[in-house]
Amino acid sequence: MTFTIDPELRAAQQRVAEIAAELGPPAPGVAGIRAHAAAGRRWWNEGGPTMHERRAATIPGPHRDIPVVLYRPSNAPNLPVYVFLHGGAYRIGDEWSNDRQMRELAAAWGGAVLSADYAHVPEHVFPRAVEETQAVYQWLHAHGAQWDLDGDRIAFGGASAGSNVSVGAAIGLGGVETGYLRAALTVVGVLDRDRDTASMREFGDVGIFPSRDAIADSAADYVPDPAQLNDPRANPIAADPTLFPPFFLAAAEIDVLRDSSKRMAARLAAAGIEHQLKVYPGMTHLFFGYTRTVAQSRACVADMAAFLRTHLPVTA
16 A cells, blocks of 8 residues: 655644654643643644634533634624534644634634534543533524624534534534534544544554544543444434535545545435535645645635535625
8 A cells, every 4th residue: 555645744744743842741641731732733823814803712511611712704793603623532622723724714714713622531521522512502503693693504513523523412403403503514524433444444554643543542532331332423424414414524535534524425425415525635634733834734724615605605
């Protein structure tokens, strides 16, 4: 098997390694790992568009007030909103992890973007993160007007583990049956539990992050109860596909999770659900976060913005 990682992405990966070396090893424990990861994202989040408003806030949740960041590209009223959940193997990351990508997406689309945190392992396991995310969707629907957002036009999604949580939350609420969940957009999504796909076999043990074993371990940490493994809120491909709104799926060519998006796209196609699948050539799992230097990462943001303009247009 041969594969070619895009040269810009290779350079980005080298920059990641340099930043990690500059930071030194993380402090002990999961808190140290999280702080180290957050510090590693700072350089990647520098620059990019300026927002009309970038607001850190909280939304009431069933277990705590949920941290969010609202990105508003203009003062246009009653904006549709895309709720994005960060990746991080259900363990690391926060609402600021993809600050630059959120600003780029809001600027390119014209709508508002809300980056939300969610409960992490090991402190909390399924369905805690799903319950928090459901609360975010419901609050925006009921109270979004307080932030001059259109609570009847909400898109949802996220990256990697965040895709799993965000889609699971939408499934739990009934998806399109809510009347307000209007579009889904996922990046390198964890959308099934299949560990024997072609992409798992091709890239699962060749030294490219994440490995097949790492995916299995993070999934087990998130859903430790075997009785819940096929709950559609944790295994979205098991859901009734007619619950899904128009769906954009971004996948990386060189990624164990590539075929998770492909399998979901096939399921949507069989059910006649409008969708768009794009596999970004030469990209590996973390590519979305490197828009500062990688053209294919910027292309992904542009494609997401185009999908949102089509399905949740910003009206004057």
